[in-house]
Amino acid sequence: MLDIKYIRENPDSVKQGVANKNSKIDIDKIIDLDRERRDIVTGMEALREKRNKASGEIAVMKKNKQDATAQIAAMKAVGDQISTDEERLRVVEEELGQMLLMVPNLPHETTPVGRDESANVEIRQWGSKPKFDFTPQAHWDIGTKLGMFDFERGAKISGSGFILYTNAGALLERALINFFLDVHVTRHGYTEVFPPFMVNTQTMTGTGQLPKMAEDMYQLNDQTMWLVPTAEVPVTNIYANEILAPTDVPKYMVAYTPCFRREAGAAGKDTRGLIRVHQFDKVEMVRIVRPEVSYQELDTITGHAESILQLLGLHYRVVELASGDISFAATKCYDLEVWAPGVGKYLEVSSCSNFSDFQARRMNLRYRPAEGEKPVFPHTLNGSGLALPRTVIAIIENYQTADGKIVVPEVLRPYMRGLEVIG
């Protein structure tokens, strides 16, 4: 969340930033509630001071066996007033808190301003589209023919948008997960973690999925647990409500999790094959860093995601998202889009974002810059490295042969029992 002090002192820039994020939250209302809250607190604390002093006196009188009936009666009225104030404060803080949780992070000054993805900016490309002397097929045709996945039976056992990977498809999925993790651990210096796939509401609020995006996620029947939509959620929250020592920052963590998303409202739109599914695998990088280096760190993490595509030899482009297309919690974001010749599109396989101190504030994650100094909020970042299904699409479609087979990229062969060709 945003610092209420910052909102109070910079209402105009907050309003502008929020508008650039396409949010209609009422900032003036927040400022009014904050004013009201402070008024109540001030009055209430004065009463408490009075009561604390009187309680001390009553204690002394009792000790000296004096009669304190009058003092006790007087404090009863003070106590009642404090209770009234507390009740009012609860109401005001509840409303203020709920509103603050709905305020998006402000876009960074370098983030292009724009309503939607049409204002996104292509930053660079790597490689080039492969040339085929035949018409490249879509992954759903090749993959099905090669027995890599079974859409019908996936839908039968779970529903549409759930994939049953089979044979080489299942092997490829597992190989990619291991390959991604190994690269990030051995070459990029991340620590591997394996978090729970179900999290509580507090955790989901910490990274910013709740309360706004509740309808995009799967909630379990007990109403307290949610299926993770990304490893960002459990991993970024690992140190929530803690104060990290100076030597504990930066933290670089990488994790594999399945990701569960309802994709409400996305039905029928670019959903064919593996393009958009309710459960998919992803390897996610998370960085907890000092504020002064976070934008440099964003370039670093983006580079780490890119290196995976480069090792796989897949052509991609880097797109910087416009303010209106950036996620709720982010200030700046780069998407990596890989070329998929079968479907004839660039597909998003990674999203690398800086969240500044927005998530750290929500989850009360702090660190001490140096021994003896006051704790401050670090910046958090994450980047997919990478999301699996669209990477699988890109491999199938880019590495397909005229006779309907797939050449396994060399870096994956050790992870696939030496398999060189699927089919």
Next chain:
RNA sequence: GGAGAGGUGGCUGAGUGGUCGAUAGCGGCGGUCUCGAAAACCGUUAUACCCGCGAGGGUAUCCAGGGUUCGAAUCCCUGCCUCUCCGCCA
């Protein structure tokens, strides 16, 4: 799932209604001593918020949330978590 025990400052651990943000020890930091270190001794040791230009003042926090009371670490209720035993189980 059943039965029991428990959650106090960085750690250990006192404290069952009243000047308790909290005794003590350890650890950390500073100092005395020393050529230096150890030992000993002395001092110090959290977080958040509110008011104030500031000096400073105030409030809250003993797992969390409610309640009782003039007053709660202490009593009551609910929740969460940990530990022990039993049961079940990949």
